Amino acid sequence: MTPLLSVRDLRVGFGSDPVANEVVRGVSFDLAAGQTLGIVGESGSGKSVTALSINRLVDFGGGRITSGSIMLQRADGTALDVTGANEHALRHVRGRDVGMIFQEPMTSLNPVHTIGAQIEEALRINRGLRGQAARNGALAMLDRVRIPDAKSRMGYYPHQLSGGMRQRVMIAMALASSPRLLIADEPTTALDVTVQAQIMALLAELRDETGMAMIFITHDIGLVAGIADRIMVMQSGLVVEQGDTATVLDTPQHDYTRHLLSAVPHFTAGRATRTDSPRTEDSDPVITVDDLVVRFSIGRGLFGSKGAVHAVDGVDFDLMPGETLGIVGESGSGKSTTARAVLDLNARKRGQITVRSSRSRRPIQMVFQDPFASLNPRLNVEALLAEPAIANGQHKDEALRERMKFLLNRVGLPEDALTRYPHQFSGGQRQRLCIARALMLNPEVVVLDEAVSALDVSVQAKVLDLLIDLQREFGLAYLFISHDMAVVERIAHRIAVMFAGQIVEIGAAQAVLSDPQHSYTKRLISAVPAVERRNQHFAIDTTQVPSLLRPVGYEPPKAQWRQAGPDHHVRLEAVS
Amino acid sequence: MRILSALFRHPSGRIGVIIIGLYLLAALLAALGLTPHNALKMFAIDRMKPPSSTYWMGTDLLGRDTFSRLMLGIGQSLNIAFAAVACAALAGTTIGLLSAWWGAPWDGLMMRIMDVLLAFPAILLALLIIAIVGPGTFTSVTAIAIVYTPIFARVVRGPALSLKQRDFVDAARTFGSSQRYVLTRHLLLNLVAPLAVQVTLALAWALLTEAGLSFLGLGTQPPTPSLGLMLAESKNLMQQAPWLMLFPALTIMLGILGFNLTGDALRDILDPRTQGRTA
Numbered sequence: 001m002t003p004l005l006s007v008r009d010l011r012v013g014f015g016s017d018p019v020a021n022e023v024v025r026g027v028s029f030d031l032a033a034g035q036t037l038g039i040v041g042e043s044g045s046g047k048s049v050t051a052l053s054i055n056r057l058v059d060f061g062g063g064r065i066t067s068g069s070i071m072l073q074r075a076d077g078t079a080l081d082v083t084g085a086n087e088h089a090l091r092h093v094r095g096r097d098v099g100m101i102f103q104e105p106m107t108s109l110n111p112v113h114t115i116g117a118q119i120e121e122a123l124r125i126n127r128g129l130r131g132q133a134a135r136n137g138a139l140a141m142l143d144r145v146r147i148p149d150a151k152s153r154m155g156y157y158p159h160q161l162s163g164g165m166r167q168r169v170m171i172a173m174a175l176a177s178s179p180r181l182l183i184a185d186e187p188t189t190a191l192d193v194t195v196q197a198q199i200m201a202l203l204a205e206l207r208d209e210t211g212m213a214m215i216f217i218t219h220d221i222g223l224v225a226g227i228a229d230r231i232m233v234m235q236s237g238l239v240v241e242q243g244d245t246a247t248v249l250d251t252p253q254h255d256y257t258r259h260l261l262s263a264v265p266h267f268t269a270g271r272a273t274r275t276d277s278p279r280t281e282d283s284d285p286v287i288t289v290d291d292l293v294v295r296f297s298i299g300r301g302l303f304g305s306k307g308a309v310h311a312v313d314g315v316d317f318d319l320m321p322g323e324t325l326g327i328v329g330e331s332g333s334g335k336s337t338t339a340r341a342v343l344d345l346n347a348r349k350r351g352q353i354t355v356r357s358s359r360s361r362r363p364i365q366m367v368f369q370d371p372f373a374s375l376n377p378r379l380n381v382e383a384l385l386a387e388p389a390i391a392n393g394q395h396k397d398e399a400l401r402e403r404m405k406f407l408l409n410r411v412g413l414p415e416d417a418l419t420r421y422p423h424q425f426s427g428g429q430r431q432r433l434c435i436a437r438a439l440m441l442n443p444e445v446v447v448l449d450e451a452v453s454a455l456d457v458s459v460q461a462k463v464l465d466l467l468i469d470l471q472r473e474f475g476l477a478y479l480f481i482s483h484d485m486a487v488v489e490r491i492a493h494r495i496a497v498m499f500a501g502q503i504v505e506i507g508a509a510q511a512v513l514s515d516p517q518h519s520y521t522k523r524l525i526s527a528v529p530a531v532e533r534r535n536q537h538f539a540i541d542t543t544q545v546p547s548l549l550r551p552v553g554y555e556p557p558k559a560q561w562r563q564a565g566p567d568h569h570v571r572l573e574a575v576s
Numbered sequence: 577m578r579i580l581s582a583l584f585r586h587p588s589g590r591i592g593v594i595i596i597g598l599y600l601l602a603a604l605l606a607a608l609g610l611t612p613h614n615a616l617k618m619f620a621i622d623r624m625k626p627p628s629s630t631y632w633m634g635t636d637l638l639g640r641d642t643f644s645r646l647m648l649g650i651g652q653s654l655n656i657a658f659a660a661v662a663c664a665a666l667a668g669t670t671i672g673l674l675s676a677w678w679g680a681p682w683d684g685l686m687m688r689i690m691d692v693l694l695a696f697p698a699i700l701l702a703l704l705i706i707a708i709v710g711p712g713t714f715t716s717v718t719a720i721a722i723v724y725t726p727i728f729a730r731v732v733r734g735p736a737l738s739l740k741q742r743d744f745v746d747a748a749r750t751f752g753s754s755q756r757y758v759l760t761r762h763l764l765l766n767l768v769a770p771l772a773v774q775v776t777l778a779l780a781w782a783l784l785t786e787a788g789l790s791f792l793g794l795g796t797q798p799p800t801p802s803l804g805l806m807l808a809e810s811k812n813l814m815q816q817a818p819w820l821m822l823f824p825a826l827t828i829m830l831g832i833l834g835f836n837l838t839g840d841a842l843r844d845i846l847d848p849r850t851q852g853r854t855a
Contacts, residue, residue: 340746364750369743374746376761376762390753390757391754391757392752437747
């Protein structure tokens with residue numbers, strides 16, 4: 001039987017000379033109907049370009065297919081070579097044969113039309129449905145992607161839906177034409193981990209229901225493990241390994257696959273936590289946070305405020321010298337707001353932050369998530385590194401230059417980096433620069449706000465190792481904010497789980513991860529994708545995060561805590 | 577230098593730079609007194625001569641050489657335009673930057689004042705100012721500067737607001753960097769590109785406004801030659817001596833074209849989208 005899709009020696013280039021600037025350099029694979037292929041690779045490996053070539057969307061990004069063939073089996077049984085097809089045939093391919101979902105569901109939906117209207121349009125164009133038939137069809141599609149209360153959601157605009165709901169709408173639109181192949185390009189990367197688990201389960205169910213084939217592109221080899229039949233690993237435009245999921249994951253042949261598998265932080269439910277905890281009975285914490293409350297009032301006008309978003313509500317924790325406290329939670333849980341409040345970047349409504357410092361005038365420093373945004377592009381490295389020192393009364397002299405060189409060396413950058421500009425560095429190198437800059441003032445605490453989240457997995461692993469080394473060498477305490485449980489497991493001594501602006505569980509990393517007590521912690525941990533757990537299936541719940549918008553004057557009830565172990569405290573849940 | 581060579585490689589930029597270069601040369605030579613004839617001296621026998629090898633662009637009613645007068649006029653107009661735009665850029669940038677940095681309520685107050693200024697047509701506002709202070713070179717500069725200040729304030733405020741939210745400004749706050757350092761190194765340095773474009777375009781408008789004011793007799797006062805003034809003097813002689821109107825008009829038009837082309841080219845060259853993430 002001929003496969004649904006057969007790609008042979010595909011080469012794609014960009015720019016005015018596509019042969020010289022090849023991004024995909026000879027990719028071949030087959031995909032049978034009903035099968036799922038996972039394409040795994042780091043940024044720049046050519047995985048997205050390969051997928052975008054299948055429906056020739058790559059043309060719009062300035063790419064050109066220079067050689068090779070893409071044979072697509074069409075619904076009427078004929079085969080079409082996409083590489084040589086005309087625009088008319090391609091429109092048919094894009095609309096009916098191949099559906100596509102993208103990473104960012106907000107930018108892929110039109111913000112000025114209701115989601116119902118957008119799905120109806122897809123049905124009208126691809127299936128010729130009109131009026132009531134299109135409306136009914138759209139309703140059925142929303143039901144199919146398990147959007148609760150579909151009838152009223154038809155009239156919603158994209159901004160009224162959460163990220164996970166928007167991605168469901170995108171899936172509904174991609175499925176509107178009953179495609180025989182669905183291409184999913186990092187569809188869950190922008191989503192929270194529990195939402196990601198829901199979307200993955202939905203995609204698997206839809207695939208089984210419709211019998212369509214699927215190409216799933218991701219940088220996370222753990223994520224694809226649970227859904228793909230075959231896996232193709234790409235590195236700088238070449239396929240380095242492809243085969244059955246089980247074969248590739250269990251007996252990887254190529255060094256790069258092995259490297260990817262070992263670089264992906266494996267979540268092991270508390271078995272890989274650090275054991276060098278500096279917490280002793282008689283040590284004094286370097287930071288104590290007591291009853292921290294941050295609120296953003298909204299609708300402020302002549303007649304007073306309409307209410308306030310309770311971003312952080314009554315957070316307490318302390319941090320010992322040399323210790324890492326991991327703060328985990330999903331977007332909107334208040335973890336970044338907590339970090340920023342500790343640095344006085346957000347005004348706090350109330351709460352006491354006590355810092356005991358002996359060695360620096362600015363004992364708390366911060367490393368931000370996006371290494372592109374946190375370095376001024378117009379300043380060179382010397383000016384960037386000197387800024388904290390100059391701000392604190394030092395002068396640009398030989399001693400300062402020595403310290404800059406020492407720290408550059410220490411974070412693994414060459415000394416001659418001083419005269420270069422940020423855009424001449426890669427993402428990982430920039431994050432090293434940010435770390436060096438944060439250490440310029442010899443701080444005692446470094447706040448790392450998703451500091452490794454924007455990096456590729458192998459770079460991420462190296463930066464994490466660097467952070468652990470620096471912690472030992474300089475006796476740093478880290479406040480490590482992350483949504484990624486596997487990363488937190490590797491670096492944290494203690495973990496605080498945040499949900500809806502409050503800490504729901506806090507304690508030693510090993511205790512929290514291996515024996516989660518709070519229902520939210522349990523959900524968070526069960527949603528983490530992992531190579532080892534690919535055969536386990538979890539019941540998917542669709543619990544939504546409650547709204548944090550409260551009326552004026554609302555005060556949450558005082559938290560009740562329960563001790564679950566020597567260093568393990570759990571917030572009591574309201575009985576509902 | 578890098579910008580200049582990039583401008584030269586840009587098709588419309590090259591034309592613009594050449595025109596501006598020629599105008600600057602003419603103004604410089606006129607300032608050094610190196611005009612073909614004495615621009616202020618009247619030659620009674622050579623009144624209203626059409627263009628010839630002696631008088632390249634003819635002479636006016638008083639027998640003065642049009643070409644020499646144009647050279648001086650360019651200098652006069654450029655002086656006023658440069659001075660006015662420099663003042664407007666300085667004031668507008670300061671207002672826009674501080675407005676963005678301080679936030680409410682200063683932001684709202686200052687921007688509403690700018691809106692009021694922006695609501696008047698440029699020439700009308702300049703007329704109002706001159707009506708109060710009286711005509712003259714200095715008043716022209718002041719009037720044009722005030723008219724173009726709100727545009728600079730707007731151009732700076734928008735990007736400054738977004739730069740203010742960037743992580744590197746937050747990072748600077750965690751080091752305790754001074755307000756002056758953040759405003760100059762983190763905000764202003766990143767605004768150089770849009771400002772350069774705006775200055776070039778503002779020069780074109782300033783040139784036009786200056787010519788308009790002089791034409792109405794409210795700018796440069798005779799006998800100092802000025803492009804607008806020469807146009808005004810020629811309007812009654814349109815039938816007999818069309819060159820008196822043609823050459824000043826062309827000079828104004830070409831000058832504006834030059835600055836506009838350069839501004840457009842600068843915008844292309846400094847566009848962050850064509851530069852990756854460096855701008």
